[in-house]
Amino acid sequence: MSKFFYSIRFRIHALNVGLVFAISVAFLVIFLENSRRTNSKHLEDIAKKTVQYLNADIQNALAPAIDMANYVATFADDYDLEQNTHILGKMLPAVSSAFEAYYGTTLSRFDGGWFATATDWDPYSTNPNWDQLKRPWFIYAMQSPGKITITDPYEDSNTGEICVTIVKTVADSTGKIKGVVGVDIFLDKLTEIINEHKITEDGKSFLVDANGLYITHQDTSKILENNILEDMKLDKSILKKQGIKFRDGMYITFIAVPNTPNWHFVSIGSLKSLDKMDLTPILIIIAIFIVLSIIVSFVLGSRISKPIKKLTDDVSKLGLSDLDIRVEVNTNDELGILARTFNKMTADLEVSIETSTRERAEKERIGAELNVAKDIQVSMLPCLFPAFPHRTEFDIYASMQPAKEVGGDFYDFFLIDDNTLAAVIADVSGKGVPAALFMVIAKTLIKNNAQSGKSPKEVFEIVNNLLCENNEASMFVSAILGYLDIPTGKFTFVNAGHNPPLLRTNGRFNWLKTEPDLVLAVMENISYKQHEITLNRGDELFMYTDGVTEAVNNKGDLFNNQRLLEVANNYLDLSLREFIVSIKCEVDKFADGAEQADDITMLALKMKYHK
């Protein structure tokens, strides 16, 4: 069982609130992710628009000069260089003054025939090697005839400063290219323009060339020196496809600028302004959800846990002494089923306990009666010793140790007359009440017949026939009946299938074997053989039942006849009582704790002297 107790009610609440909380968090994450995507799209749109404006600026910068140049181109061939220079010198400043951002407007003739600028710079006169055909602005314009385009940064021949030039070819009315018109923009000016085109509040904007080299940068030392790909650790492939990258909380927007030599407009910003959206309404909704779910779970939880609590309370009242408890939960659900099952169980249990109590009482009654039966059986045997205190000629001692249940062993001895002692030892087949009943009959019949003056042979023949009548259970009795003629020591006996006695003559025990006769109660009209021996002074006769020789130890070995003979000869010259107790001790020692399976019955008779 867990160290902590969590009620079902608590678990329902916890599960419910946890679920609602998890759903809310998931909802919030999806919402934020979605708004981030929307932001990206939004940002891209802004960036594209910015680039469109930038492109428009580039186009517009040259527009007046182009008009003028196209006009000049229509008549330029009619004048010489000096005349053209003069005309252009008058016209160009007027054009360029409209765009303060641009340093100089130049106009050149394709064949180098003339070159005029809005300044009074005249390269042909100061440097004979100067050749407009080799200048970047001329080359870039001729590469894209008819299009307004911009050059990569280069060093201006006049000022020595770095500039880019917006250029376009000039054609006459027939479309023939006559020359190139251009406007110089120095990089610091271009940087100013680009810096203004931020797309996020905290953002920075750059122009980079086809290789990622900065064309403009807030830090002017980086211009044409550092590379955005290295600074930002970006792959070169980003320059091939424009788009937005999100890195370290920053959006990096790459947009190609049209009419440039693969320039990109780059804007970097954290978009905090966009992320800083108001989450309060969402959080309020989530809070309302959680509160609602707690209320719902409380209502549901108590509806579920109330019958459970009732069930628990009722069940805890239950004890073995009080099975009348019935659970009163009548809901139409699993709890109701549980309650009904429980009620059925307690009812069944009640019945079952009642039955088993009755059965146990019955068993106890039978057990008690059997104990009484056993006592009666034992008390039927003579058990006061010395049995005949005034008869000093002989001594007799006997004992029966019943096995657990009532059994069928018995012994008996009595004086038939002053000179005759009768002794009986017997064993009824089987155990239990049938054997005990049979034993009582056999004992009574033998004693009654012996006392009426019949010989042992006659007694057994009569008793055998009587026992055979109505012996449906096939019970039988092995027995020895002997008469001791006290004055002479003559012992007359019959043996109906019983274990041979031990006879001690001349100091030692030996078997008293006779031709055996059939046990009693098996077959009618059997004739029993009568035997005679004489017990001399000091002789002993020891009779026993198979409870002695067939005592078993834990290994399953039998005590057996051989051991009995040896043991008997080890306890010579004791009183009969001591002798029998010693034999019993030996049997117990042999059994070594194994349960006694059969009655152990022994009878010893000693002739002390003859009269």
Place this chain on the structure above:
Amino acid sequence: MTINKTQDKGKLTISIEGKLDATTAQEFQDVLIPAFDDAREIVLDFEKLTYISSAGLRVLLAGHKKSFAKDVPMKIINVSEDITEIFTMTGFASILSIM
């Protein structure tokens, strides 16, 4: 104790292994007595019987009586020396058909 039965036409052989005492006698009786209803001859093989108590003898006696009543012979074979001694002592040797 284990009881094995082998049927050879009308002859039923019952082999007993172990001890036939008060605890096992009933089981033996439940096998032996009903057998007289079907078999024409019953053979008890006592080769592996190690011990027989008075309760076991009682079952044999019941079988002996049934054998007479039904006129179905009951023979006992392969009896060991120890068991023979018990049969002799109790006089059963004189009434049972021991081969």
